[in-house]
Amino acid sequence: MNVTDVIEDRRSVHDYTDEPLDDETLETIFERVKHTPSGYNLQPWEFLVLRDEENQERLRGHAFDQDHVTGAAAAVVVLGNTDPAAHAGRVFDDWLDKGYLPDAETRDGLVDQVEGWRERAYEENRVWSTRSTALAAMTLMYAAWEEGVASCPMEGFDPEGVKEEFDIGAGYEPVMLLTLGYPEEDATDTEKPRKLRRPPEEMVHFEAFDPEPHAEPAAEVTEAAEADATASDD
């Protein structure tokens, strides 16, 4: 499928068929995901893929009981490794082998530099890891759509609860959840009109940064209605 079509047609889907996601399809999708760029090519991402109904129930318990977590063929916990140096040795060995670096000293210097990042404030490494891992999550959604597999990104969950439930080590940051599956033909998500998007003339600034203030309606705020709205996008 044309990349423009994938970008424009992709919708976040909550209603999936019962068709399972087989190993081969997941392999195909993640073979694409691995090509995602990352800072220094350090690839800090990990994916916990839950297809087992019981495990999906466990996840749902920490995801505001959103029913597509168990209704999807797979629920994925997208994790960022907050240790920048986790793969530094092999990554820079590879740079040296392939002629991206002039000599072993330079390679060692890079390893040293990235190992030094371990001393940064945890929040810095959390932002660092989120940045590259989100790039991979975007690739995942596009690669899945190409295979006919819809997705729904979610940030509405309790990260600490998820970490504890699945015994995820302290150094890993749940960046988002994603559900994956084949969309119902009449999924409500795809039947409704597309949601508002900010146009290029608003989000792009040439030569100087001049964001326009946007008049927000003075909402009469009532009690936070829970509704069935979720923190997923459209």
Add this chain to the structure above:
Amino acid sequence: MNVTDVIEDRRSVHDYTDEPLDDETLETIFERVKHTPSGYNLQPWEFLVLRDEENQERLRGHAFDQDHVTGAAAAVVVLGNTDPAAHAGRVFDDWLDKGYLPDAETRDGLVDQVEGWRERAYEENRVWSTRSTALAAMTLMYAAWEEGVASCPMEGFDPEGVKEEFDIGAGYEPVMLLTLGYPEEDATDTEKPRKLRRPPEEMVHFEAFDPEPHAEPAAEVTEAAEADATASDD
């Protein structure tokens, strides 16, 4: 171009031709970018696009003097708005208008909830903004490639210096820099073999999180060699 080809063929490019990036091409690219999903569809991204040589020089001064910042047709500062509620009013009005919400009370409750996020620690909103903005940056790289425009993502820069230089308000977080331009036919980036990528069997974990420890060569670390290596990916 097929999305799989774009994902697999895209390379980060440092060598660009002198061909400028015209308004129409940028418009086409950003018309795609706007479709990126984001948490609650809040679209916290902004893009400062520098085509003017003098402005590129100013940016380069805060980006470790990397020469593709001025050699590219455009250098882009990708910014995340750390105010989650910046666009909440219109976004949830739109949900209500299009039948995604049952009533105005629910809409008001959502605005209230997102406005409440303003009280979170700044670092939480920084992570929040980085997550969605990185998704948009990935879309930008793919959409650009489709138009024949190569890119290079960079995290090697001084964010505070960039903010000060371009008078960027305190609430905006520079998430990454991207250079954009038409690639030189013999760009060294595309001539060399592709860099190592972690394979799916390493990064995907089924039903339980069991990252394998990776033996890193015990590097004899020398002084940090600056070399011409940058924090960009492959």
